[in-house]
Amino acid sequence: MLEFDGFQGRRRLAASLLAAALVLAPALAVAQQAEPAIQAPAAIPDPKPIQPAQSQTAPLASLALAAQFAGDRRPIRSGLVWRILSETADGTPPRIVARSTDAEPVFSLEPGTYLLHAAYGFASGTKRVTLGPQGLRDQVAISAGGLSLAGSIGDAPIAPAQLSFSVFVPLQGNSEGRLVVDKAKAGELIRLPEGTYHVVSTYGDSNAIQRADVKVESGKVTDATLHHRAARVTLKLVASPGGEAFAGTAFSVLTPGGDVIREAIGAFPQVILAEGDYVLIARQEGQVHSRDFKVESGLDRDIEVLAK
Structure with a gap:
């Protein structure tokens, strides 16, 4: 009986193990399917060498320039101002680039x-x-010349x-149509386009003015001298001829028609006037004195007004 009982116990244990195995088999199969397969690491390719970036700037080229007068093709050696401008496609x-x-x-x-x-001056x-x-x-090529x-x-x-000189370009019969140069000095080289110009010369700061038309030719310097008919006069208010001048006197120089030409204050101011007839009025300490006088070209002298 004891042997039988032991045998029966072993049979029941074997049956239990078999039943457990049958229950666990499907779960193990599912677990094996769900577990991801371990892949071997992929080979990493060798890095390619980095190529240096190429410059985007185009190679520079040489631009050599010179200027010449349009008339005789002589080279211009001085007085030039160059500007280089780039054109765009848009x-x-x-x-200006240079x-x-x-x-x-x-x-x-x-x-x-x-x-x-x-640019060559105004040309x-x-x-x-x-x-x-x-x-x-x-x-x-520049069509230009010089004017002195x-x-x-x-x-x-x-x-x-x-x-002082002013230079004009005549327009439609008007000799002073367009001002080109103002207050130019004597002896100054004025560079101008080829053509005819009207020049106004002022001697002093009053009415001693002369005018002339001059022609400027390409490649040449035109020398022009304007001849004035004027004189320098010194204004004085005195008690007697040749006497000492009164200080602080106010002078007015008028034409015979009454137009004021020049005014000045002092003991003996100097005035440059065109030749002609004038009236001089002197005011000092509320008193007014006057006289007529004449200016002769090239004759510099004193103009005295007697205080009465």
Whole structure:
């Protein structure tokens, strides 16, 4: 009985283990399917060498320039101002990319289309060029000349400091149509486009004025002297001829018609007047004194008013 009982116990244990195995088998199968397979690590490729970035700036080309007079093709050696403007494809206004005051400048620029502008005083020349990688040498022609002005009274030159000049371009019969140069000094080289100009010369600061038309030719300097008919007078209020001048006197110089030409204050102010007839009025301490006088060209003298 004991052996039988042991055998029966072993049979029941084996049956229990078999039943447990049958229950766990489906769960193990599902677990094996859900578990991800472990993949071998992928091979990492060797890094490629980094190429250096290439420059985006185009190589520069040489642009060598010179200017010449349009008339005789002689080179212009001084007085030039160069401006180089670049043209754009989008239609925006050209912009200045380079400047120079050299007579024969050399620029280093990117290849492209440029507008050259060469100024010679009040004259200028322009030209459009295309600069290639091989460089370019070119010239600009300017139709211009020079004008040098002076003044005299008879054969005696007038000191440059006492002269000033204005230069006009005549327009439609008006000799002073357009002012080109104002208050130019004697002996100054004025660079102008080729053409005819009206020059006004003022001697002193009153009415001693002369005018002339002058022609400026390309490649040449025109020397023009304007001849004045005037004189310098010294104004005095005195008690007797040749006496000491009264200080603080107010003077007025008038034409015979009453137009005021010049006013001055002092003991003996000096005035430059064109030749002609004048009236001098002197005011001092509430008293008014006057006299007529005449100015003769080239005759500098004292004009005395007697205090009565």
